[in-house]
Amino acid sequence: MKNDLPISGAIALGFEPVRDEFVSLFTEKLERGGGVSIYLDGVLIVDLIGGWADRACETPMSADNLVPVFSCSKAVSALTIAWAVAQGKLSYEQKVSDIWPQFAQNGKQDLTVAEVLSHQAGLSGIEAPWEPEDWFDWDKTCTRLAAMKPLWPLGEGSGYHPVTWGYLAGEIIIRATGRTIGTILREEFCLPNDIDFWIGLPDEQHGRVAQTSKPTSIPSGFANLNEIQKLAFMKPWSSPGRKGGAAWRRMEIPSANGHGTAKAMAKLISVLAGDGHLGERMMIPNEVRAEAMKERVAGMDRVLPHDLSFGAGLIRNTPDRHVYGPGDHTVGHTGFGGSVLFADPDKRLAFGYVTTKQDSELVKDVRAARLAAAVYSCL
Numbered sequence: 001m002k003n004d005l006p007i008s009g010a011i012a013l014g015f016e017p018v019r020d021e022f023v024s025l026f027t028e029k030l031e032r033g034g035g036v037s038i039y040l041d042g043v044l045i046v047d048l049i050g051g052w053a054d055r056a057c058e059t060p061m062s063a064d065n066l067v068p069v070f071s072c073s074k075a076v077s078a079l080t081i082a083w084a085v086a087q088g089k090l091s092y093e094q095k096v097s098d099i100w101p102q103f104a105q106n107g108k109q110d111l112t113v114a115e116v117l118s119h120q121a122g123l124s125g126i127e128a129p130w131e132p133e134d135w136f137d138w139d140k141t142c143t144r145l146a147a148m149k150p151l152w153p154l155g156e157g158s159g160y161h162p163v164t165w166g167y168l169a170g171e172i173i174i175r176a177t178g179r180t181i182g183t184i185l186r187e188e189f190c191l192p193n194d195i196d197f198w199i200g201l202p203d204e205q206h207g208r209v210a211q212t213s214k215p216t217s218i219p220s221g222f223a224n225l226n227e228i229q230k231l232a233f234m235k236p237w238s239s240p241g242r243k244g245g246a247a248w249r250r251m252e253i254p255s256a257n258g259h260g261t262a263k264a265m266a267k268l269i270s271v272l273a274g275d276g277h278l279g280e281r282m283m284i285p286n287e288v289r290a291e292a293m294k295e296r297v298a299g300m301d302r303v304l305p306h307d308l309s310f311g312a313g314l315i316r317n318t319p320d321r322h323v324y325g326p327g328d329h330t331v332g333h334t335g336f337g338g339s340v341l342f343a344d345p346d347k348r349l350a351f352g353y354v355t356t357k358q359d360s361e362l363v364k365d366v367r368a369a370r371l372a373a374a375v376y377s378c379l
Contacts, residue, residue: 005050006060009035012045014378021374022048025367032357033061033210035262036371039270039350046375047263053210053356065210066196066259067354068244070335071162073199073258076268077169078313080184081117082284082292090176092117092291092312096168099175106149116168118296118310119158122150123168124303125231125238132241135163136251142171151228152302158310159302162232162336163239166255169313182252193278195267197260200252209249209259212337215360221305232303258335265341265352272331273343273350293331293345306363315363323364324351325372338365342372347379 005026011019018036025031033051037044053059084090090099092114097104103111111121123145135141145167152159161168166181173181182200190197198205225234232238239256242248248257271277272293276284284292295316298309308323309316317323317330324332324342332342332351337358342351353368 006052007048007050008060008062009046009048011048012043015045015375017378018046018371018374019048021370022050025370026051030357030367031355032057032213033065034067034353034355034357035061037261037263037266037352038375039266039273041348042270042274044263044266049262051356055211055213061210061356063261063263064208066198066201066205066208066261067210067339067356068212068249069258069260069265069339069354070256070337072265072333072335072339072341073253074165074169074255074313075331075333075341076185076197076258076260076265077166077181077199077254078117078292078311079189079268079271079284080181081113081169081173081313082288083184083188084173084177085291086284086288087177090172096172100146100171102143102146105147107154108150111154113172114296114312116172117165117312119160119165119301119303120154120297121161121168122152122154122159123148123164124151124159124161124228125164125233125235127231128235128237130237132237132239134237135240135253136247138167138170141167151231157299157302158297158308159228160232160304161255162303163253163255165313166253170252170254180252181254189268189278189283190264192281193267195264197258197264197268199254199258201249201257201259203246203250205259206246206249210356212244212356212358215337215358217360219305219360219362226302229303256336260354262352262354265339265354266350267352269332269341269343269352270350271343273345273348293329304362308363324368325376334363334365334368336362338367340365340368347376349375349379351375
């Protein structure tokens with residue numbers, strides 16, 4: 001292990017406190033390797049990379065390293081869904097069963113696209129018989145979800161869908177557009193704008209992925225789990241097998257296996273912080289962004305031990321719920337381990353943070369919160 005902390009990147013004049021806070025995370029041993037990037041009014045003002053890409057702390061993190069960001073993938077996927085809505089391929093208010101008839105089973109016939117995207121479908125986990133390997137069969141998984149009876153009465157709030165969300169959203173998009181979420185992301189968002197984010201990582205990109213370190217504790221609030229929480233997180237089959245392996249990286253799981261950089265995440269979510277453009281191209285016009293970001297359900301979640309407000313695939317700040325910085329209208333998402341992206345449309349600020357030292361908190365990671373506080377102190 002080398003002693004000198006490698007830090008690279010750039011920061012705009014006046015935002016030095018963000019760099020100071022980023023360095024502090026390493027000196028306090030809260031971080032091993034990661035990055036933070038921030039756009040303000042479309043301009044990149046912070047782009048920092050630090051620490052180590054390997055567990056042995058011998059290879060410095062670089063701009064070329066990708067980090068698995070887990071549920072941050074949901075917010076990125078939500079952008080592709082909003083794009084499909086803007087293209088007239090889909091409506092948030094339409095019934096899922098209109099485009100996926102098999103989904104009407106067991107009382108789910110009236111669920112809307114927005115209700116499914118806001119974790120109200122009651123399908124937050126799969127009951128036995130199910131195996132970790134079954135997640136790698138897309139059709140089998142979607143068939144099982146379509147046939148399921150909701151785990152709680154519909155209309156009675158949210159229950160976070162850690163993995164199943166990606167299959168539900170993904171099948172909706174396939175049926176509406178003929179393309180997968182990963183394909184739309186690549187062809188419409190990333191390739192035209194040189195954005196380094198992937199849902200479904202090609203084999204030739206696997207060597208770029210930084211090594212992660214698992215949390216050493218369970219999430220707070222998870223001491224006494226109910227059966228719905230156990231199905232979502234704690235059963236042997238609650239998530240796909242072979243996480244971190246080639247098959248897991250290669251497959252498109254829009255809820256869970258996105259890979260990217262902090263800069264890529266901040267650039268993507270900037271679509272919701274600004275006027276809907278990426279480069280010269282309008283991606284999500286104002287009226288669709290408002291629909292994507294508006295509150296669909298709020299209250300104590302049945303799976304996550306938090307009082308949350310959900311939009312269409314996004315976690316929302318409200319005046320009495322500040323998850324991502326101080327803004328009352330900020331939207332974003334946290335990924336398992338601590339990676340975060342968010343957009344504050346009031347300040348026109350977009351934030352991306354990736355980490356290889358995974359923490360156990362599932363929503364409110366202290367490191368991202370400190371970095372966010374640092375940038376807001378400079379505004």
